[in-house]
Amino acid sequence: MTAKWGLRGLAFGYLGLLLLAPVAMIFYKTFEHGLGPPVDAMTSPDALHAIWLTLLMVAVAVPLNTVFGVGCALLLVRHRWSGNAVIDGIINLPFAISPIVIGLSLYLLYGTGGWFGPTLSEWGVKVLFSTPGMILASIFVSLPFVVRETVPVLQEIGTEQEQAASTLGASAWQTFWRVTLPAIRWGVAYGVVLTTARVLGEFGAVTIVSGSISGQTETLPLFVARAFENFDEQGAYAGAIVLALLALTTLLLMSVGGRKAKASGGSTPVGPGEVAISMSSAKEVS
Amino acid sequence: MEGHPATISTAPPRAGLRLPGVGAGLGRGLVGLYLSLIVLLPLAAVLDESLSGGLGAFWDSVSGAQSVAALKLTVISSLIVVAINAFFGTIIAWVLVRDELPGKGAVNALIDLPFALPTIVAGLTLLTLYGAESPIGLDIAFTRVAIVVALCFVTLPFVTRAVQPLLMEMDREMEDAATSLGAGGFTVFRRIIFPNLLPGILAGVLLAFARALGEYGSLILISGNIPFKTEVSSVFIRSQIESGDVSGAAAVSVVLLAISLALLVAVSLFARRGARK
Numbered sequence: 074m075t076a077k078w079g080l081r082g083l084a085f086g087y088l089g090l091l092l093l094a095p096v097a098m099i100f101y102k103t104f105e106h107g108l109g110p111p112v113d114a115m116t117s118p119d120a121l122h123a124i125w126l127t128l129l130m131v132a133v134a135v136p137l138n139t140v141f142g143v144g145c146a147l148l149l150v151r152h153r154w155s156g157n158a159v160i161d162g163i164i165n166l167p168f169a170i171s172p173i174v175i176g177l178s179l180y181l182l183y184g185t186g187g188w189f190g191p192t193l194s195e196w197g198v199k200v201l202f203s204t205p206g207m208i209l210a211s212i213f214v215s216l217p218f219v220v221r222e223t224v225p226v227l228q229e230i231g232t233e234q235e236q237a238a239s240t241l242g243a244s245a246w247q248t249f250w251r252v253t254l255p256a257i258r259w260g261v262a263y264g265v266v267l268t269t270a271r272v273l274g275e276f277g278a279v280t281i282v283s284g285s286i287s288g289q290t291e292t293l294p295l296f297v298a299r300a301f302e303n304f305d306e307q308g309a310y311a312g313a314i315v316l317a318l319l320a321l322t323t324l325l326l327m328s329v330g331g332r333k334a335k336a337s338g339g340s341t342p343v344g345p346g347e348v349a350i351s352m353s354s355a356k357e358v359s
Numbered sequence: 360m361e362g363h364p365a366t367i368s369t370a371p372p373r374a375g376l377r378l379p380g381v382g383a384g385l386g387r388g389l390v391g392l393y394l395s396l397i398v399l400l401p402l403a404a405v406l407d408e409s410l411s412g413g414l415g416a417f418w419d420s421v422s423g424a425q426s427v428a429a430l431k432l433t434v435i436s437s438l439i440v441v442a443i444n445a446f447f448g449t450i451i452a453w454v455l456v457r458d459e460l461p462g463k464g465a466v467n468a469l470i471d472l473p474f475a476l477p478t479i480v481a482g483l484t485l486l487t488l489y490g491a492e493s494p495i496g497l498d499i500a501f502t503r504v505a506i507v508v509a510l511c512f513v514t515l516p517f518v519t520r521a522v523q524p525l526l527m528e529m530d531r532e533m534e535d536a537a538t539s540l541g542a543g544g545f546t547v548f549r550r551i552i553f554p555n556l557l558p559g560i561l562a563g564v565l566l567a568f569a570r571a572l573g574e575y576g577s578l579i580l581i582s583g584n585i586p587f588k589t590e591v592s593s594v595f596i597r598s599q600i601e602s603g604d605v606s607g608a609a610a611v612s613v614v615l616l617a618i619s620l621a622l623l624v625a626v627s628l629f630a631r632r633g634a635r636k
Contacts, residue, residue, distance in 0.1 A: 076544060077458065084454040085466075087447045091512055092472055095484035098494070102487050145390050152383040160387075162623070163394050166402075168566075169619035171573025173593040174612040177600060178401030181408050181609065188404055213397050245379040267474075274477025276576035277593065281600065294479045294576070301483060301580060310487075313480045320475040327475065328468040 096317065103310040111311035114300075119288045120312065123296035127273060129204070130292060134211040134272045139265055142219025147253075149220075150227040167216045175213050176281025179206055183282075202284035207292065210278040215271040219264035226260030227253075263330040270323040274316060402616070409609035420610035428587045429595035430614065436503065436591070437571035440510040441518075441564045448518025449560055455519070456526040473515050478576025481512050486581045501583030506591065509577040514570050518563030525559040562629060569622040573615060 103111050114120060145164070149157050167175070183200040184190045193200055200206045234256070238248040254261075276294040283290040285299060293312055300308035381389065409417055420426065454460070455467055473481065485508060490500040499505045529552070537547045575593040582589045584598070592615055599608035 080450055080454055081458065081460070083447065084451045088451065088466070088469065091508070091515065092469060095488040095512075096472070096476075098488040099480075099484040141390070141393055144386060148383065148386045148390060152386070154383070154387065156387065160390060160394065162627070163398055165623055166398055166619075169569045169573070169623045170402075171575060171593045171596075171612075171615055171619075173575045173596050174405065174573065174615055175401070177596060177605075177608055177612055178405045180600065181404040181605065182401045184605075188400070188407075209397065213401070216397060249379040270475045274475075274480070274576075276477060276479045276579075281597070294477050297477075297479050297483065298579065309483060313483050316477045316480045317484075320472065320477065320480070323475040324468055324471055327471055328464075 099310060099313055099317065102306075103314045110307045111314060114305075114308040114311035115315060117308070119291065120296060120308065122288050123291045123293045123312070124315070126204070126207075126291065127293040130208060130211045130275075130279075131269055131272050133208050134215060135265060135268050137212060138215055138268050139219050139261065141216075142264060142268075143223055143254075143257075143261060145220050146223035146227055150224055151232070164217050164220050167214055172214060172275065172277025173281060176210060176278040179209055179213070179278070179282050183209075201282055202286070202290060204290070206282040207279050207290060210282050211272045211275055214275050214278050215268040218267040218271065219261060222260045222264030222267070223257055226257045230256045259330060259333040262333075263327070266323055266326045266330055270320065273319055273323075405609050405612050405616070408606055409613045411606050411609075416606065417610045417613075420604075420607035421614055423607075425586050425590070426592075426595060426607075426611055429590050429592045430611075432503070432506070432590070433572055433592040436506050436510060437568050439507055440514060440571050441567045443507075443511055444514055444518050444567055445560050445564050448515065448563060449522050449556060452519045452522035452526055456523055470516050470519055473513050478513060478574070479580070482509055482577040482580040485509055485512060485577070490581070500581055501585065501589060503589055505581045505583075506578060506589060509581050510571045510574055513574055513577050514567035517567035517570070518560055521559040521563035521566070522556050523559075525556055529555050558629075562626060565622055565626045565629070569619055569626075572618060572622075 115124075145160070149161060180201060181187050182189055183193065183206055185194070190201065198205070200209070230253075234252050235248050238252045239245075243251065274294055275292075276298070279292055280295055280298070283292070283295060285291055285295050287296070287299060291299065293316055297309050297312040297316065300306075300312060409420075451470065455463060455470075460466075476484075485505070486500060488495070489497050489505070489508065491498050499508065533551050534547050537551050542550070573593055574591070575597070578584075578591060578594060582591065582594070584590050584594045586595075586598075590598070592611060596608045596611050596615075599605070599611070
């Protein structure tokens with residue numbers, strides 16, 4: 074009995090001190106003087122632009138990585154090939170690489186002295202310190218999620234129904250839309266949620282390629298950092314609250330999506346930790 | 360014609376779904392192109408830049424006093440952090456799986472918060488509670504302790520999430536048998552439970568370690584970024600970029616990349632061995 078309470082105490086004490094108390098504290102700090110200050114801080118032109126830009130990152134990066142992720146997962150699971158192991162390994166790279174290194178890599182490729190920089194600037198295309206570079210950074214950091222979530226579900230559902238559909242004369246597209254996609258939808262949805270969360274919150278990679286020009290290349294996480302460094306605590310807290318609320322929504326969707334993915338025959342994705350674990354269990358893939 | 364929509368109904372039965380729209384060959388080409396443009400070319404540019412001044416310059420950048428201090432701090436803090444989270448992560452997993460507790464679902468969802476919360480917000484929240492204006496008088500800002508706390512926050516879910524499924528699958532009969540043969544609680548844990556959970560703990564530790572090594576966003580506000588004292592490698596790379604030493608930044612990045620790759624390979628070998636058992 075004492076052992077049980079001891080373990081509970083350790084577990085909840087750790088979670089409380091590390092997670093709950095700090096998050097509760099920032100909510101308290103933000104709304105200490107009522108709703109007015111945070112609302113004012115979030116409706117300033119710079120803040121609104123940061124929110125808009127953050128949503129733009131999501132609007133471009135998430136669909137691209139979703140289409141890539143589903144296609145790539147189909148390729149890995151349904152088409153045996155000796156090169157699949159290599160593709161699988163490359164897809165895991167963004168999980169293991171520091172966001173700062175990712176930012177630097179794009180900086181080097183698209184900077185003035187980089188491989189692509191001079192040619193692109195001749196064509197009048199600005200990648201670094203502008204939106205395209207930030208989008209590339211967002212795509213890079215969030216690349217693995219949809220693939221990692223879709224692969225185990227695809228393995229789980231097998232090919233019987235797809236075979237039945239094609240025997241009955243369905244085209245590849247018809248089979249995909251009517252049979253495969255409905256069966257894997259929760260796995261894909263879970264991957265999409267994780268991708269969105271990562272893109273919304275990305276800081277390190279975006280900070281290197283954006284140049285953090287306020288009102289121009291500043292996403293919400295960058296806005297929070299700059300506000301804090303400029304002693305604009307209200308702005309920093311308000312921005313952080315918006316991001317925290319988005320994170321809590323994500324959490325809710327994750328817990329629902331994870332359950333649904335599990336119920337529909339997926340491989341128990343209890344959380345992104347599981348994503349990371351399952352990334353290496355792609356033995357059937359190769 | 361493999362994979363062409365028009366021929367799908369005559370495909371061999373075991374083939375299953377073809378990639379719609381494109382054949383497997385074209386599909387591989389597109390995947391390769393996407394991965395090259397997004398991931399491989401940028402990383403190749405880092406490698407190229409790190410060697411732009413020759414191997415000597417590369418070594419000078421990597422072995423500089425500030426660079427070595429940053430790397431040492433990064434590795435040691437990460438080791439401390441994964442040890443802490445291996446301990447607490449396992450306990451949390453245990454309570455979540457074995458303890459009949461109301462409200463367990465909410466706690467279970469809460470575990471993923473560090474993955475969902477943007478890293479800059481994580482740093483800011485820790486700073487409001489454990490910074491200069493701490494309401495409980497605990498000011499750890501700009502110290503190495505702050506680095507450990509921030510890294511504990513961002514890597515919290517890894518071990519718990521790796522151990523949970525193992526605990527769920529574990530056969531309780533083994534424990535009951537051991538107990539009925541007279542084993543005490545600690546012996547059961549040491550001889551039965553711990554060995555069964557070890558693969559999960561190690562997998563979680565490796566992933567948490569990889570994450571901690573490269574962490575940036577949660578540290579930037581709370582660590583103070585003081586060279587030789589609280590400057591981790593990722594922050595050091597950033598400061599080198601800002602001071603114009605891009606080749607030096609690239610050299611240190613290559614070292615971090617090499618460690619990450621080694622960890623990825625370790626995780627993958629480890630998972631493969633676990634799967635074979």
